[in-house]
Amino acid sequence: xxxxxxxxxxxxxxxxxxxxxxxxxxxxxxxxxxxxxxxxxxxxxxxxxxxxxxxxxxxxxxxxxxxxxxxxxxxxxxxxxxxxxxxxxxxxxxxxxxxxxxxxxxxxxxxxxxxxxxxxxxxxxxxxxxxxxxxxxxxxxxxxxxxxxxxxxxxxxxxxxxxxxxxxxxxxxxxxxxxxxxxxxxxxxxxxxxxxxxxxxxxxxxxxxxxxxxxxxxxxxxxxxxxxxxxxxxxxxxxxxxxxxxxxxxxxxxxxxxxxxxxxxxxxxxxxxxxxxxxxxxxxxxxxxxxxxxxxxxxxxxxxxxxxxxxxxxxxxxxxxxxxxxxxxxxxxxxxxxxxxxxxxxxxxxxxxxxxxxxxxxxxxxxxxxxxxxxxxxxxxxxxxxxxxxxxxxxxxxxxxxxxxxxxxxxxxxxxxxxxxxxxxxxxxxxxxxxxxxxxxxxxxxxxxxxxxxxxxxxxxxxxxxxxxxxxxxxxxxxxxxxxxxxxxxxxxxxxxxxxxxxxxxxxxxxxxxxxxxxxxxxxxxxxxxxxxxxxxxxxxxxxxxxxxxxxxxxxxxxxxxxxxxxxxxxxxxxxxxxxxxx
Amino acid sequence: xxxxxxxxxxxxxxxxxxxxxxxxxxxxxxxxxxxxxxxxxxxxxxxxxxxxxxxxxxxxxxxxxxxxxxxxxxxxxxxxxxxxxxxxxxxxxxxxxxxxxxxxxxxxxxxxxxxxxxxxxxxxxxxxxxxxxxxxxxxxxxxxxxxxxxxxxxxxxxxxxxxxxxxxxxxxxxxxxxxxxxxxxxxxxxxxxxxxxxxxxxxxxxxxxxxxxxxxxxxxxxxxxxxxxxxxxxxxxxxxxxxxxxxxxxxxxxxxxxxxxxxxxxxxxxxxxxxxxxxxxxxxxxxxxxxxxxxxxxxxxxxxxxxxxxxxxxxxxxxxxxxxxxxxxxxxxxxxxxxxxxxxxxxxxxxxxxxxxx
Numbered sequence: 006x007x008x009x010x011x012x013x014x015x016x017x018x019x020x021x022x023x024x025x026x027x028x029x030x031x032x033x034x035x036x037x038x039x040x041x042x043x044x045x046x047x048x049x050x051x052x053x054x055x056x057x058x059x060x061x062x063x064x065x066x067x068x069x070x071x072x073x074x075x076x077x078x079x080x081x082x083x084x085x086x087x088x089x090x091x092x093x094x095x096x097x098x099x100x101x102x103x104x105x106x107x108x109x110x111x112x113x114x115x116x117x118x119x120x121x122x123x124x125x126x127x128x129x130x131x132x133x134x135x136x137x138x139x140x141x142x143x144x145x146x147x148x149x150x151x152x153x154x155x156x157x158x159x160x161x162x163x164x165x166x167x168x169x170x171x172x173x174x175x176x177x178x179x180x181x182x183x184x185x186x187x188x189x190x191x192x193x194x195x196x197x198x199x200x201x202x203x204x205x206x207x208x209x210x211x212x213x214x215x216x217x218x219x220x221x222x223x224x225x226x227x228x229x230x231x232x233x234x235x236x237x238x239x240x241x242x243x244x245x246x247x248x249x250x251x252x253x254x255x256x257x258x259x260x261x262x263x264x265x266x267x268x269x270x271x272x273x274x275x276x277x278x279x280x281x282x283x284x285x286x287x288x289x290x291x292x293x294x295x296x297x298x299x300x301x302x303x304x305x306x307x308x309x310x311x312x313x314x315x316x317x318x319x320x321x322x323x324x325x326x327x328x329x330x331x332x333x334x335x336x337x338x339x340x341x342x343x344x345x346x347x348x349x350x351x352x353x354x355x356x357x358x359x360x361x362x363x364x365x366x367x368x369x370x371x372x373x374x375x376x377x378x379x380x381x382x383x384x385x386x387x388x389x390x391x392x393x394x395x396x397x398x399x400x401x402x403x404x405x406x407x408x409x410x411x412x413x414x415x416x417x418x419x420x421x422x423x424x425x426x427x428x429x430x431x432x433x434x435x436x437x438x439x440x441x442x443x444x445x446x447x448x449x450x451x452x453x454x455x456x457x458x459x460x461x462x463x464x465x466x467x468x469x470x471x472x473x474x475x476x477x478x479x480x481x482x483x484x485x486x487x488x489x490x491x492x493x494x495x496x497x498x499x500x501x502x503x504x505x506x507x508x509x510x511x512x513x514x515x516x517x518x519x520x521x522x523x524x525x526x527x528x529x530x531x532x533x534x535x536x537x538x539x540x541x542x543x544x545x546x547x548x549x550x551x552x553x554x555x556x557x558x559x560x561x562x563x564x565x566x567x568x569x570x571x572x573x574x575x576x577x578x579x580x581x582x583x584x585x586x587x588x
Numbered sequence: 589x590x591x592x593x594x595x596x597x598x599x600x601x602x603x604x605x606x607x608x609x610x611x612x613x614x615x616x617x618x619x620x621x622x623x624x625x626x627x628x629x630x631x632x633x634x635x636x637x638x639x640x641x642x643x644x645x646x647x648x649x650x651x652x653x654x655x656x657x658x659x660x661x662x663x664x665x666x667x668x669x670x671x672x673x674x675x676x677x678x679x680x681x682x683x684x685x686x687x688x689x690x691x692x693x694x695x696x697x698x699x700x701x702x703x704x705x706x707x708x709x710x711x712x713x714x715x716x717x718x719x720x721x722x723x724x725x726x727x728x729x730x731x732x733x734x735x736x737x738x739x740x741x742x743x744x745x746x747x748x749x750x751x752x753x754x755x756x757x758x759x760x761x762x763x764x765x766x767x768x769x770x771x772x773x774x775x776x777x778x779x780x781x782x783x784x785x786x787x788x789x790x791x792x793x794x795x796x797x798x799x800x801x802x803x804x805x806x807x808x809x810x811x812x813x814x815x816x817x818x819x820x821x822x823x824x825x826x827x828x829x830x831x832x833x834x835x836x837x838x839x840x841x842x843x844x845x846x847x848x849x850x851x852x853x854x855x856x857x858x859x860x861x862x863x864x865x866x867x868x869x870x871x872x873x874x875x876x877x878x879x880x881x882x883x884x885x886x887x888x889x890x891x892x893x894x895x896x897x898x899x900x901x902x903x904x905x906x907x908x909x910x911x912x913x914x915x916x917x918x919x920x921x922x923x924x925x926x927x928x929x930x931x932x933x934x935x936x937x938x939x940x941x942x943x944x945x946x
Contacts, residue, residue: 030853
């Protein structure tokens with residue numbers, strides 16, 4: 006081949022390669038340029054979100070119940086780690102954390118690898134010093150300040166306030182569009198959950214320009230976090246502490262509520278738990294203890310119990326309103342009544358109450374009177390009134406996990422139990438037994454209706470929300486709902502309830518109080534040989550009630566509800582004391 | 589005239605290399621000064637060679653080859669300086685130089701002498717293979733796969749433009765293809781990894797594939813207009829590996845964009861086209877081979893370097909002529925330009941050339 010031909014082929018090669026390279030360059034820079042430009046931005050800009058301090062939760066008096074404190078935390082940043090094992094060994098030896106916990110934080114695949122992850126919180130100062138000087142030696146390890154939730158008077162308020170904990174994977178997938186990231190705190194229950202949006206604040210944002218080693222070259226922009234808004238509860242710090250102390254040996258619940266506006270003054274579920282453990286780590290022993298006592302169950306709204314005789318007030322209302330009975334209608338109690346071929350006993354069996362009218366029947370809680378009344382009124386009327394007055398429906402309190410109780414009716418029984426409704430079912434229902442279930446809060450709500458003379462109120466636990474400038478950005482306001490129950494009817498019931506204290510047996514401790522109290526007991530049999538659930542509902546002052554109090558003793562060690570009277574007396578004493586101080 | 593155009597283009601490319609160094613270090617740096625120093629040294633050599641008579645020059649060829657051989661042997665004997673896992677540099681009186689760069693020039697000189705000798709073509713071919721093979725293997729053991737490939741390309745280009753029958757090359761290629769599967773087992777692990785990753789960059793995002801991906805991002809993110817002088821985030825913040833040397837092209841693309849890229853590619857095209865045309869301007873067979881050797885060297889270095897910057901060639905650590913940082917390479921490139929000038933020198937006595945008794 007002559008040299009010209011060789012040159013020619015070489016020239017072709019050069020031109021082809023030039024064309025190929027130009028084409029490739031065009032493809033990379035022009036066709037896919039934008040895509041690569043985005044990738045390069047993602048390379049060098051790192052956005053780190055800064056936890057916002059959560060808003061405070063204060064009682065109606067202004068006492069701080071939950072707030073964020075700054076503590077030292079240990080963070081690890083996987084992108085910066087040189088020797089993972091060394092860091093883990095160091096953390097295990099100085100802080101006593103487990104290898105699993107550290108690895109879980111490091112391997113959290115839901116966070117970018119350059120994101121610092123918290124492995125331990127609330128580090129004591131001596132350990133802080135010990136670890137701080139090792140930051141250089143152990144790249145990826147950092148000691149920082151971070152807000153930590155702290156609950157004051159933690160156990161008493163646990164069920165009302167709830168707690169925050171690390172966001173779960175399931176919550177994260179549901180809520181990531183609202184700006185949550187893995188490792189965030191989130192309200193798990195109580196008002197912490199219900200008012201999460203108000204409390205959480207707005208995260209800060211730090212944008213770092215970094216080099217390939219992830220070294221923070223400089224802070225490109227920073228937005229400081231904004232503290233969340235503050236909740237003012239309707240709960241009284243003083244009453245809450247006293248009431249939870251009074252019933253501390255009674256598993257169950259106690260509620261103090263203002264019947265005029267639905268504000269809850271005390272909200273106790275027993276046993277309780279210490280929410281601070283969720284923030285700082287929970288030992289297995291404590292967890293087992295809590296599980297054993299079902300301490301995490303909020304009995305005031307999630308506990309459902311047969312209301313027993315406390316329900317008789319509703320049957321009485323249905324009786325008067327249906328026109329079947331007047332307040333003077335008299336029933337002769339012989340200690341038992343045969344309904345549908347079955348014998349239904351009065352609680353005084355074999356003795357009877359003799360001739361009782363409605364007021365007396367309520368006062369002495371005569372079963373035979375209410376069997377008779379229930380049979381006369383009929384199941385449909387009872388269902389109608391019960392449903393209007395909130396049974397079988399959640400009260401709508403501003404707390405999560407509220408259960409609705411159960412109010413049976415013939416249709417329900419056909420569907421669930423596959424049986425028809427018998428006259429005996431109506432008899433059972435008339436004295437608050439049978440399938441009927443109610444939560445303590447439903448009971449407080451129902452008795453508020455009676456106490457205030459016929460209005461349904463919305464129980465609530467948060468009074469207002471204030472931002473950090475002190476401006477009110479939310480205020481609880483629920484117009485009372487008038488129910489078409491005439492005052493005359495309510496008056497009869499109220500007189501009966503007052504009589505229960507003045508004339509009935511066993512509630513004499515309530516007579517010792519300086520104000521007039523009306524009350525109703527309820528003893529709910531669950532099954533034979535099982536301890537009953539005991540109720541005591543009271544309001545005071547009897548003529549113009551300002552407080553409704555409910556005490557529920559779950560699977561009580563007492564056999565009769567009037568044994569709760571001393572507890573109620575102390576609760577009301579506490580309230581009177583609180584009231585007399587000008588509240 | 590063609591030589592002048594080539595010279596101007598190389599100076600422009602060298603300047604672009606300096607601009608890149610300035611931008612990476614955000615100002616003047618040791619590298620910048622070293623590069624300017626090497627550039628001036630290269631131009632001085634160039635001027636010196638302008639006045640050289642090729643005949644008087646060529647007796648140096650075997651000597652240069654032997655010096656090259658000694659420096660390459662010194663490296664495995666422990667005199668080398670290790671960097672990036674390979675030993676490629678020799679320290680001499682405070683300066684470090686890369687014998688393998690100068691070995692390219694010595695090989696061009698040696699082959700130009702050998703291939704123009706009279707005698708049995710097959711024997712001549714065998715000696716050329718030996719001449720290239722010794723260098724190639726020594727460099728390969730440094731290990732420096734890229735440079736041994738460049739040496740191979742010099743050899744192929746020179747044999748192609750020599751008067752040896754082309755079938756020799758064809759036979760060698762066939763043998764090479766047959767031996768290649770065995771050659772795979774001779775590669776160092778990291779060399780195997782590089783080749784595998786080149787085939788599939790997603791294979792190892794944290795390692796070598798990462799380099800390729802980052803290089804693509806760097807070039808691509810430059811877009812049509814580039815991010816602007818000193819605005820290259822990929823290069824400055826360290827995402828792009830060795831932006832002063834192997835990935836200098838990508839670094840320039842990030843700042844200058846598509847138009848600058850076309851300018852560089854076409855500059856190289858013009859340099860190579862003109863160099864190619866010089867082959868018929870040279871009056872001597874040795875001159876022809878010198879030009880062929882230089883063309884093969886530059887051409888292959890450019891092909892592989894720009895190719896690997898754009899993800900269409902394996903990452904084998906070959907610098908881009910004139911643009912990449914490196915004193916030895918810079919001097920070598922201007923030395924090669926000098927070879928072109930001497931090869932085309934009109935002062936040459938053609939008669940003497942053929943009767944050379946080297």
